Amino acid sequence: MSGDIKNHEAEVEKLNRLGRLVDKYAQSRALGLLLLMVLIVIGTVLMVMLMELVLWKPAWWLLGVVMLLMAGVCIVGLWLIVKVFPRYERRLYSKEGQIELEQKKVPIWAFVAYVVGFLGPVALNAFEIMPIRWALPLTLVSLGGFIFYASGKEKNRPLGVVFCVVLLLEAAVTAAGVSTPFSGKGWLYSCFVALMIYIAGASLITAVVVHIYNRRILRKIKEVRPFGEQEAGKPDT
Amino acid sequence: MSKKQVNQIHNSINRVVHEPVRLAILKILTSAKEVDFNFLLTTLGVTKGNLATHINKLETTGLIEVKKEFRGKVPHTSYKITKTGRRQFQKYWENMKALAPE
Numbered sequence: 001m002s003g004d005i006k007n008h009e010a011e012v013e014k015l016n017r018l019g020r021l022v023d024k025y026a027q028s029r030a031l032g033l034l035l036l037m038v039l040i041v042i043g044t045v046l047m048v049m050l051m052e053l054v055l056w057k058p059a060w061w062l063l064g065v066v067m068l069l070m071a072g073v074c075i076v077g078l079w080l081i082v083k084v085f086p087r088y089e090r091r092l093y094s095k096e097g098q099i100e101l102e103q104k105k106v107p108i109w110a111f112v113a114y115v116v117g118f119l120g121p122v123a124l125n126a127f128e129i130m131p132i133r134w135a136l137p138l139t140l141v142s143l144g145g146f147i148f149y150a151s152g153k154e155k156n157r158p159l160g161v162v163f164c165v166v167l168l169l170e171a172a173v174t175a176a177g178v179s180t181p182f183s184g185k186g187w188l189y190s191c192f193v194a195l196m197i198y199i200a201g202a203s204l205i206t207a208v209v210v211h212i213y214n215r216r217i218l219r220k221i222k223e224v225r226p227f228g229e230q231e232a233g234k235p236d237t
Numbered sequence: 238m239s240k241k242q243v244n245q246i247h248n249s250i251n252r253v254v255h256e257p258v259r260l261a262i263l264k265i266l267t268s269a270k271e272v273d274f275n276f277l278l279t280t281l282g283v284t285k286g287n288l289a290t291h292i293n294k295l296e297t298t299g300l301i302e303v304k305k306e307f308r309g310k311v312p313h314t315s316y317k318i319t320k321t322g323r324r325q326f327q328k329y330w331e332n333m334k335a336l337a338p339e
Binding site: 009011012015016018019022023025026090094095096097098099100101102103218221222225 | 260261267268269270271272274275276277278280281282308315337
């Protein structure tokens with residue numbers, strides 16, 4: 001057994017690596033999110049196009065249609081997140097199997113800080129107190145910070161890191177004075193629409209990056225797994 | 238470390254845990270709340286029969302807990318490490334560290 005133990009060192013190292021990779025792999029499953037994000041991006045683009053139409057040819061009935069569509073996008077989005085997503089998410093990875101990690105609850109103070117940091121600058125901009133150049137970056141930083149913090153608790157770190165980095169980049173670009181899309185044409189075109197476009201874009205980029213990362217980790221797991229393909233019914237030690 | 242101490246540690250090593258596939262199963266289960274059969278198959282790369290044998294051994298020794306349920310019409314089996322399993326895994330790790338050459 002002593003020789004066995006000496007050989008065991010390399011085996012232990014492999015095992016530790018496998019443990020780390022499995023953790024990374026389990027935390028970076030974003031296929032469901034990727035599908036959801038495509039829908040949200042399409043919804044956002046449609047909504048912005050319709051808003052454009054309302055401003056171009058103002059009419060009450062057109063405004064009504066836009067409002068209905070916006071409500072539809074919100075309801076479908078909520079339905080997807082609350083009902084469909086949790087139900088079918090498991091099926092997306094059924095071939096590779098399921099893993100559930102220990103999650104912690106995000107404290108209420110973090111939610112409160114996030115809501116204040118997110119909505120405050122949007123409201124200040126809507127009332128023309130704060131220019132979009134500062135309101136938008138503040139909102140993006142608040143959202144990025146919250147997602148980064150929550151992703152640690154919810155065991156979804158890669159997603160939080162990528163999303164936060166993309167949002168911080170967007171915030172930095174806006175604060176540097178690069179012109180913001182769809183802004184400055186009435187209250188609908190204050191911070192709100194630009195923010196929605198930025199968030200939808202950042203979410204889609206994040207979902208794609210995390211999904212690619214997940215595939216890479218799975219490939220590494222297949223390379224590192226220490227046991228190779230074993231014969232069925234091989235006697236147990 | 239004296240020869241007597243080394244022998245003592247050798248004797249206290251859990252033979253059920255001291256097997257690469259079972260050790261890997263326990264390692265994965267310690268970092269997760271719940272894992273299913275397919276996940277273990279994907280990550281460990283062993284055959285279904287082999288994995289089932291190792292899981293059975295871990296279950297009969299009380300190191301892991303098996304949960305069987307139906308998801309729609311499809312049967313689904315998932316595994317969880319027990320408190321004993323976690324303790325034994327920890328103890329095994331400590332023993333191996335103690336035996337490792339300086």
